Amino acid sequence: xxxxxxxxxxxxxxxxxxxxxxxxxxxxxxxxxxxxxxxxxxxxxxxxxxxxxxxxxxxxxxxxxxxxxxxxxxxxxxxxxxxxxxxxxxxxxxxxxxxxxxxxxxxxxxxxxxxxxxxxxxxxxxxxxxxxxxxxxxxxxxxxxxxxxxxxxxxxxxxxxxxxxxxxxxxxxxxxxxxxxxxxxxxxxxxxxxxxxxxxxxxxxxxxxxxxxxxxxxxxxxxxxxxxxxxxxxxxxxxxxxxxxxxxxxxxxxxxxxxxxxxxxxxxxxxxxxxxxxxxxxxxxxxxxxxxxxxxxxxxxxxxxxxxxxxxxxxxxxxxxxxxxxxxxxxxxxxxxxxxxxxxxxxxxxxxxxxxxxxxxxxxxxxxxxxxxxxxxxxxxxxxxxxxxxxxxxxxxxxxxxxxxxxxxxxxxxxxxxxxxxxxxxxxxxxxxxxxxxxxxxxxxxxxxxxxxxxxxxxxxxxxxxxxxxxxxxxxxxxxxxxxxxxxxxxxxxxxxxxxxxxxxxxxxxxxxxxx
Amino acid sequence: xxxxxxxxxxxxxxxxxxxxxxxxxxxxxxxxxxxxxxxxxxxxxxxxxxxxxxxxxxxxxxxxxxxxxxxxxxxxxxxxxxxxxxxxxxxxxxxxxxxxxxxxxxxxxxxxxxxxxxx
Numbered sequence: 001x002x003x004x005x006x007x008x009x010x011x012x013x014x015x016x017x018x019x020x021x022x023x024x025x026x027x028x029x030x031x032x033x034x035x036x037x038x039x040x041x042x043x044x045x046x047x048x049x050x051x052x053x054x055x056x057x058x059x060x061x062x063x064x065x066x067x068x069x070x071x072x073x074x075x076x077x078x079x080x081x082x083x084x085x086x087x088x089x090x091x092x093x094x095x096x097x098x099x100x101x102x103x104x105x106x107x108x109x110x111x112x113x114x115x116x117x118x119x120x121x122x123x124x125x126x127x128x129x130x131x132x133x134x135x136x137x138x139x140x141x142x143x144x145x146x147x148x149x150x151x152x153x154x155x156x157x158x159x160x161x162x163x164x165x166x167x168x169x170x171x172x173x174x175x176x177x178x179x180x181x182x183x184x185x186x187x188x189x190x191x192x193x194x195x196x197x198x199x200x201x202x203x204x205x206x207x208x209x210x211x212x213x214x215x216x217x218x219x220x221x222x223x224x225x226x227x228x229x230x231x232x233x234x235x236x237x238x239x240x241x242x243x244x245x246x247x248x249x250x251x252x253x254x255x256x257x258x259x260x261x262x263x264x265x266x267x268x269x270x271x272x273x274x275x276x277x278x279x280x281x282x283x284x285x286x287x288x289x290x291x292x293x294x295x296x297x298x299x300x301x302x303x304x305x306x307x308x309x310x311x312x313x314x315x316x317x318x319x320x321x322x323x324x325x326x327x328x329x330x331x332x333x334x335x336x337x338x339x340x341x342x343x344x345x346x347x348x349x350x351x352x353x354x355x356x357x358x359x360x361x362x363x364x365x366x367x368x369x370x371x372x373x374x375x376x377x378x379x380x381x382x383x384x385x386x387x388x389x390x391x392x393x394x395x396x397x398x399x400x401x402x403x404x405x406x407x408x409x410x411x412x413x414x415x416x417x418x419x420x421x422x423x424x425x426x427x428x429x430x431x432x433x434x435x436x437x438x439x440x441x442x443x444x445x446x447x448x449x450x451x452x453x454x455x456x457x458x459x460x461x462x463x464x465x466x467x468x469x470x471x472x473x474x475x476x477x478x479x480x481x482x483x484x485x486x487x488x489x490x491x492x493x494x495x496x497x498x499x500x501x502x503x504x505x506x507x508x509x510x511x512x513x514x515x516x
Numbered sequence: 517x518x519x520x521x522x523x524x525x526x527x528x529x530x531x532x533x534x535x536x537x538x539x540x541x542x543x544x545x546x547x548x549x550x551x552x553x554x555x556x557x558x559x560x561x562x563x564x565x566x567x568x569x570x571x572x573x574x575x576x577x578x579x580x581x582x583x584x585x586x587x588x589x590x591x592x593x594x595x596x597x598x599x600x601x602x603x604x605x606x607x608x609x610x611x612x613x614x615x616x617x618x619x620x621x622x623x624x625x626x627x628x629x630x631x632x633x634x635x
Contacts, residue, residue, distance in 0.1 A: 005604055030625075
């Protein structure tokens with residue numbers, strides 16, 4: 001019983017961006033506990049924004065200082081080029097989402113009060129507010145940062161939970177249409193818990209196969225362990241289910257429309273951008289690093305999943321009559337386009353091309369989707385945001401600027417040239433063609449064309465139909481919302497006209513690929 | 517095969533104990549029948565007749581249960597550390613303090629937001 005246990009080495013400097021976010025979240029909880037109610041949001045907002053900006057600065061500093069070539073914290077976390085790029089993306093998208101979240105009118109005053117009850121009236125009179133939104137958001141963002149950097153399946157599972165649990169709560173906090181919001185939270189929680197269990201079971205089976213949860217060691221075991229194929233294949237499939245659920249790939253897409261619709265719109269914006277980026281980062285790391293030697297087995301599966309996701313997303317979006325559900329199906333279809341890049345593996349140069357295309361696509365799509373949901377928050381009628389598409393008829397005649405911006409975002413989703421969406425799709429599809437997945441790219445282009453139909457239909461509806469007499473009004477945006485729409489539109493234009501700097505950045509981030 | 521004999525013995529013992537306990541109880545236990553005793557589940561919530569919409573039930577229990585879990589988890593980490601703290605050295609001490617501080621933050625939140633008041 002003698003002898004000391006060696007203390008693990010932890011590179012705190014490398015993990016600093018995450019530590020800043022988590023630290024700010026804990027301070028945020030203390031603010032909730034000790035600051036008087038009227039001061040809370042005045043403290044939370046600068047704290048949240050500063051910590052996200054600080055974490056971004058630390059990530060940039062790390063990238064400038066040199067990208068580490070081996071995993072940190074005893075192999076548990078890999079802060080490599082792609083991870084730093086994804087961190088930067090998530091932090092910027094979260095920062096923009098916070099500007100949208102700061103309008104407290106989106107959130108319920110007292111979530112525990114039954115909808116329509118006397119307690120709810122009371123909370124309105126008292127102007128109660130759940131300022132816990134900010135620390136919850138920071139915890140979720142911290143989880144999003146850890147998830148794509150996790151180099152170890154157990155760390156990945158913890159990150160998945162840290163990311164998801166606050167989001168389950170945030171989904172249920174919408175101020176209006178509260179039953180829908182609570183339904184969304186319960187659905188997301190139950191299905192999310194189920195998918196996390198899949199992930200954990202897959203981890204256990206792969207541990208049984210490889211004797212380690214470390215991704216690099218699992219990959220090493222692929223070549224040396226024989227006769228345990230059942231554990232390997234079932235474990236890999238279960239990990240895939242857990243990760244594909246978070247992306248919302250078919251056939252695990254069913255939660256997405258309901259959750260995106262019911263959640264407060266700023267939270268939907270965060271989920272559609274940040275969560276998607278984090279989940280793709282984790283999916284890439286697990287399948288390219290951990291199961292890289294098994295790619296002949298998982299590629300056909302992803303091939304099918306990608307086709308199914310693109311087709312389901314694009315076709316079901318056509319039948320939607322609700323703007324948020326339509327954007328949710330559009331997000332599913334985009335998940336499918338991104339999956340095309342996941343299977344475009346091959347030589348190192350090929351992997352770099354696919355990875356840099358994916359990274360660019362994630363940035364481009366993230367900004368556009370945050371902007372689109374920001375516009376959705378501004379189109380309102382008596383019952384809150386006007387979601388039904390018929391209510392959007394003639395919007396272009398009432399407020400041409402807003403409708404024009406939204407039309408621009410939709411064109412970017414469709415991938416029209418001179419928008420960021422075009423170069424995103426181009427980069428991913430080009431990598432897929434050179435990776436030998438031509439049929440998949442053909443399906444992708446056809447699905448894009450189908451998707452373009454329903455994007456253009458909304459544009460036609462906004463500009464070429466007569467506005468309803470009692471149509472929704474467009475509220476004057478708060479400074480935060482206006483800034484979000486402005487930043488998103490700017491990013492969509494700039495990345496569409498001068499994509500080269502970001503393409504180069506993505507390429508240099510992808511150059512080193514994932515460390516092992 | 518002999519490796520499994522102790523497991524088999526344990527299973528037989530466990531099953532035997534369960535059957536014995538349930539079997540002997542009706543003969544030896546005191547019998548004080550009243551309405552609460554005869555309720556299904558015997559947990560304080562009346563199963564029938566149910567109020568419309570499921571009714572309201574106090575959430576106080578939930579907060580207590582959640583607090584219990586928070587401290588339960590803390591103990592799970594404290595025990596192994598207490599057994600091996602000398603071998604874990606300063607690093608273990610610092611990590612443990614950090615961990616307890618985060619639990620303390622959660623506790624402070626519950627305390628300040630009146631989660632500990634019963635009424």
